[in-house]
Structure formats: C-alpha cells, structure tokens
Amino acid sequence: MTAIAVGADIALAVRGLRKSFQGGRVPVLQDVTLSIRSGERVALLGANGCGKSTLLRCMLRLIEPDAGTVDIGGVQVTGLRGRGLRRVRARVGLVFQKHNLVPRLSVLTNVLHGALARGLSFRVWRQSWAPAAERERALTCLDMVGLAHLADRRAGQLSGGQSQRVAIARALMQQPTTILADEPVASLDPVAADEVMEMFCRLVGQQGLTLVFVSHNLEHAVRYADRLIALRAGRIERDVPATGVQIEELRGLYE
Amino acid sequence: MSESHGRLPARWSWPRPGSLLTFVALLAFLAWSLAMLKIRPGELWDGFPAMLEVLGQMRPNWDRFVPISWRMLETLQMALVGCAIGVVLSVPVAVLAAKNHAPNRFVHALTRGLVTFVRTVPDLVWALLFIVWVGLGPFAGVLTLVVETIGFCGRFFADAFEETDQGPPEALTAMGARNVSVFACATLPAALPAMTNTALFAVEKAVRASVVLGLVGAGGIGVELKTAMEMFQYDRASMIIAYVFAMVFAVERLSGWLRSRI
Numbered sequence: 001m002t003a004i005a006v007g008a009d010i011a012l013a014v015r016g017l018r019k020s021f022q023g024g025r026v027p028v029l030q031d032v033t034l035s036i037r038s039g040e041r042v043a044l045l046g047a048n049g050c051g052k053s054t055l056l057r058c059m060l061r062l063i064e065p066d067a068g069t070v071d072i073g074g075v076q077v078t079g080l081r082g083r084g085l086r087r088v089r090a091r092v093g094l095v096f097q098k099h100n101l102v103p104r105l106s107v108l109t110n111v112l113h114g115a116l117a118r119g120l121s122f123r124v125w126r127q128s129w130a131p132a133a134e135r136e137r138a139l140t141c142l143d144m145v146g147l148a149h150l151a152d153r154r155a156g157q158l159s160g161g162q163s164q165r166v167a168i169a170r171a172l173m174q175q176p177t178t179i180l181a182d183e184p185v186a187s188l189d190p191v192a193a194d195e196v197m198e199m200f201c202r203l204v205g206q207q208g209l210t211l212v213f214v215s216h217n218l219e220h221a222v223r224y225a226d227r228l229i230a231l232r233a234g235r236i237e238r239d240v241p242a243t244g245v246q247i248e249e250l251r252g253l254y255e
Numbered sequence: 256m257s258e259s260h261g262r263l264p265a266r267w268s269w270p271r272p273g274s275l276l277t278f279v280a281l282l283a284f285l286a287w288s289l290a291m292l293k294i295r296p297g298e299l300w301d302g303f304p305a306m307l308e309v310l311g312q313m314r315p316n317w318d319r320f321v322p323i324s325w326r327m328l329e330t331l332q333m334a335l336v337g338c339a340i341g342v343v344l345s346v347p348v349a350v351l352a353a354k355n356h357a358p359n360r361f362v363h364a365l366t367r368g369l370v371t372f373v374r375t376v377p378d379l380v381w382a383l384l385f386i387v388w389v390g391l392g393p394f395a396g397v398l399t400l401v402v403e404t405i406g407f408c409g410r411f412f413a414d415a416f417e418e419t420d421q422g423p424p425e426a427l428t429a430m431g432a433r434n435v436s437v438f439a440c441a442t443l444p445a446a447l448p449a450m451t452n453t454a455l456f457a458v459e460k461a462v463r464a465s466v467v468l469g470l471v472g473a474g475g476i477g478v479e480l481k482t483a484m485e486m487f488q489y490d491r492a493s494m495i496i497a498y499v500f501a502m503v504f505a506v507e508r509l510s511g512w513l514r515s516r517i
Contacts, residue, residue, distance in 0.1 A: 060429050089431035100426035104444045113440050117431030125439050167426075174430050 010071070011038040011178050011210035012059065017068035019054055019234075024066075028054045030234040032068070036227075038177070041204065041211040043225035043242065045218070047254045051234040052214045056180045060089055073177055090117030093171025095181040095200075099163040103156030107147065107166050110155050111138040114173025141169040144203055161192035168200055172207070179204060181213040185220070193217070197224060218247045309489055315497050316490035323479055327498060329393055330475035333468070334461040337397045341404020341461075342454045348405055349412030356416055356438065367413070373406035378464050382473040393474030400461045400468075407457050408450075415449035416442055455510040462506045466499050 013035040020027040028051045036042055044052045057063040059070050061077055070077040072088050080088060093114075101110045109127040115134055116124055124130050127138070142148045145165035150158065155166060164184060171179055184200060185193035197217075201224040204211045215221050221228055222242055230238040230253050237253070270278070350356045352370055357363035381402050385395035423441035432440070469477020476499060483492040 062425065062429055086431035086433065089429060091431075092429075094426065094429040096422065096426060098422055100422035102423045102441050102444050104447065105440075113427060113432070114430060116427060116433075116436050116440065121433070121436060122439070125436065170426075171430075 043221035046231035093176040097183040099167040101155040108151040178210040312489040313493035315494035337400025345408035348409040352413035353416035396473035411453040415446040419445040
C-alpha cells in the first residue's frame, strides 16, 4: 500500500524509483513511490538488505537510480547536475549510522563544514578562517546538542554518542528543510541511543523540519515517527500512521 | 578425550607440479646467472692487497673543510628545494592518479603510468637530460630532484588518497559541497599523516641522491668527490665520504624523529 499526498506542502516525493546492482541481477528498489509532507516524521523500516539505505542515497543521488524521479522541495533532483544538484543537497541533512566526521579536525570545524554548500567555500574549511557569524552559528548548533564545551577538541577523541551529536549539529548547520537519517543510533549503546534519538527528534520538531529515519529499533519508530513506511524486498509493504501501531505487528517485517 | 574429529591433515604435503616446476626453473636460472656473470671469489682475495693500499691512503684530510662545507650546504639546499617543489607538485599529480579522485579512468591510468615512468628512469639519466637542457650546475640537480620526488610522492600520495575512509567525503558530498571542498576538508586532513611520512622519506632520498648528482655535473658535493677520486686524492675523498655520511645520518635521524611525532 502506498500513499501520494497531493498539495503544495510536499517536502519529498519519490515516483517509480528503481535500482538494481550487478548489472540488473540484484534488484534492490522496485517501483518505490511515496510522498512526505513538510514537517512529517517518517520511520523507514524493514529487514537488512530490503533497500532502505539505498532509497535514502538515491534520494540525494549519492547512488544513481536506474529509473524513477525524486522531488525535494518541489525541485526534481533526478536530472540535476553540478550546482543545481549541490543546491538541493544543501537543503537536506544526511545523518549516517557512522557519524562520518573528519577525525583529525576540531569539533567546531566539523560543524562548520555544514555551511560548505552555502557559498562560503574555503572560508569554512577551517574554523580559524571562518567568518565570526558562522563560528557563532556553529557554536549555537553545538550548544543545541549540548557539546559547546567540546568545540576545540579533535573529533577523533569523542565517544560514539558525542560524535553522533556533532554529526547532528553539522546537519543543523546546513539550515536544512529535511533531514534523512540512516540508522542514526544503531552503533550506540541502548542508553546513549535513547538519549541521542530523543534529542535528535526534539530538535527536528523545534525547527519544524521533515525527518525520514531508518531504524531497526521498533520502539523508536513508533515513539518518534508520525508515519511508518515498511519495505520488503525493495517494495513498499506498509505505509501507515504510527499512532495505534503495535510493535508486535511490525515484527512480521523481519520474518 | 571425547570422540574422534576424523583423520588429522598431514603435516606436510607435496607441492603441486606447477609450483615445483617453477621453483626448479628459478633455481636453474640462478645457477646459470652465477656462471654468466663470471663471479670468481678468488679475485676478491687476489685484489685484496691493492685494496688495503688504497684504504691505507684514505686517512681523512680536513684541510679543505671550509670550501667542502660550502659544497655540502649547496647539496643540502638542492635536496630541500628540489624536494619541497616536488612535494607541492605531487599533490595535484596524486589527485589525478588516485582512483577515487581522478575525473575518469583514462586520466587515472595515464597519470599512474606517467608517475611509474618517472620513477623507472634512473636519477642520473634525468640529471644528464637536465644538464643538456639548462647546463651544468645545481639547477639541473634541483630539476632532477623535483622529478624524482614527483615520481616517489605522486605514487604514495595517490595511495594515501585512495586509502582514506570514504565516509567523511560522502558526508560532505551529500551536503552539497563542491569536489574541491570535499578534497580539502575530508580527504586531505585524513591523508596528511601518511603524506608527511612520505615527504620525510622523500627528503632522505633527495639528500642521498643529491650527493650522487654531482658525479655527472649537476651540482653539489658529488663534483668534489669525483675530482678527488679521479686525481687519486684518497685522503680528500675519504673526508668527503665521512662528511656525507655524517650529513645523511643526521638527516635520517631527524626525519625519523619527526616521523615518530606524527
């Protein structure tokens, strides 16, 4: 079952998306169609290998889809090149399972990199070169995730939970309208995972951002999402509001 | 002991016929080479007295210490300048030679091939070419060292760029950063320790090479060494060798200490 919302407030729309690997022998996404309204929080569920991460990467063309279209904020991403593609990507924060910070650079520099696509170019390569206003904004983003006191520390010296918070601050520094998160807390212990997820969703809510997150944690999915989209073998199997869904019902997705 | 696990595998097994044949062929080639190269250990013994006589004359003579020191400084300057320019030029070369940064496969293969070619040609050949081009003197030596450094650092910098964690570059690409920003902000900082290590090895290599370049007239201490040897001034030659040893040893120790601090 799929749903396409119609209207001006669509943050993200995917139509007929297909992707396969190894010359077409391994289909990963098969005719995926969905649309997500602005401010909506969507959990993407499904067993390993069902195409969730590929779907997120295809949305930003980090992986090139074989067919289908992706619209972000009313702009068709598929078919864009160069600056046009970079502009759309700049409006979408992507948070990875592994934080993907640059370990040898300071925490503040890593957060400043979130402003790379906003025309500041080399001024934000290092925090020492950055304009005062951007440094101030980066520190504010760090403050939002409770790590302003670690601004000078090397990113490689942080714990897993702290690193993921910095990655979230970097995504917020982009001033995005949408955030995609690929298992953002999967590598954290249960307590840190709850803390980071709670903080992440609170910040997303406060700023009115659209959120699509992949998770294997069904409790998180039900607690933090407005809508659940489940994939099985590259196709959308369920697309339902999160309210009233029992976790036990969702376990069937993994069988 | 609990029940048997089945038959134990043999401790030793006969090599496969192909491997055995290759090994025997290699051994035969080695024996043939020994015969072809006229290696006669007896000659070592026969020539030993003459060698002892030369060694006896090799008591270092320090009377030309000051002019030799200027030549030594020139050698060191050639090495450092050649290496510095070579390291800087190696970065763009390595970007084109790295699989994950080259604009396409053709540019990657072409640049890799060129870098290998530069490394394959011996430094004395490069020196002779540059002497023809710019004349005798240290400039030809510096140009040789620039090319040598590009051959060395170009390859290892490219390897360092290819081996960096691809996560941070992907994250910056996903947020809309330009390729040059992705490289400067994610790839370069990650590759920097390996690049510094390689650059320090390149300095060591350049110092050693700069000594030899003088033998063909490309500047530096080698000119003095060549003159002393040709005029049978073994006392001066031994002083230059001792001096060169001290300099190369000092540079290697310094570079080793710097590498340990990366």
